[in-house]
Amino acid sequence: MALEPKPYLQQVSLRDDLEFDFEAFPLSLPAVRELGTLEFHPDVTFFVGENGSGKSTVVEAIAVALGFGPEGGTKSVQFRTADTVSSLHAMLRLIKSFRKPSDSYFLRAESFYNVATYMDEVDYLKGYGGRSLHKVSHGESFMATISNKLRGNGLYIMDEPESALSPTRQLAALSAIHKLVQDESQFIIATHSPILLAYPRAKIYQFDSSGIYEIDYEDTEHYAITRDFLNHYSKRLGDLLEDH
Structure with a gap:
């Protein structure tokens, strides 16, 4: 049986070989404490969960363990505007493919402004469409990155990429992700977006107080709550706003 190059990051x-303090952050988070072994899909793996569940902490740790700077960008972007990186990256064991991806990027929504500023400072805009990311909207800068900077045959880590994207742009991002997957790319994405989560055949890991486990798309709260609200929005608004 021939070896497959993807997933580039397998587990x-x-x-x-280390002793851990499970009472200290980040291992104090139930999902992180029960990390076990995460196996990644060759194409797209999603992390979902409530705010504070640990999904962004794990995404950051994976990215830093792979050599990315904690605020995002390519591996050559290594600045830090704040010393807030958890120690989890040093606690991880990564199992990789025999083949390295030829491209890679860490898109982190909360610190992307800082990456855009850095790109202006070093006068490197060619890979982002030739225009300062500060001279377009937040959503346009995200799409410029996904559409121009990501070249394919890559490993791409993303933390809440939908945060600046309208529903229409999320659909455009889904299409761009699919084109990159067809070009031998792998994605690991933490998201709250039921649109992005709909990507077919993706592996979805739920983070919650019981740990981390695989879940089907239609069993996620993101899908169920969105569907319920849109189908019954008048009643749900009445329930939510009653007596207010």
Whole structure:
């Protein structure tokens, strides 16, 4: 049986040669404490969960363990505007493919402004469409990155990329992700977007107080709550706003 080059990042787990303080952050988070072994889909793997569940903490740790700077960008972008990186990256064991991706990027929504500023400072705009990311909207800068900077045959880590995107732009991002997957790319994405989560055949990991486990798209709260609200929005608004 021939070896497959993807997934470029196959597994991540807590190292078994270290002693851990499970009462200290980030291992105090139930999902992180019960990390076990995460196996990644060759194409797209999603992390979902409530705010504070640990999904962004794990995404950051994976990215830093792979060599990215904590605020995002390519691996050559290594600045830090704040010392807020958890120690989790040093606790991880990564299992990689025999083949390295030829491209890579870490898109982190909360610090993307800082990456855009850095790109202006070093006068590197060619890879982003030739225009300062500060001279377009937040959503346009995200799409410029996804559409221009990501070249394919790559490993791409994303933390809440939908945060600046309208529903229409989320659909455009989904299409761009699919084109990159067809060009031998792998994605690991933390998201709240039921639109992005609909990507077919993706693996979805739910983060919650019981740990981390695989879940089907239609079983996610993101899908169920969105569908219920849109189908019964008048009643749901009445319930939510009653006595207010």
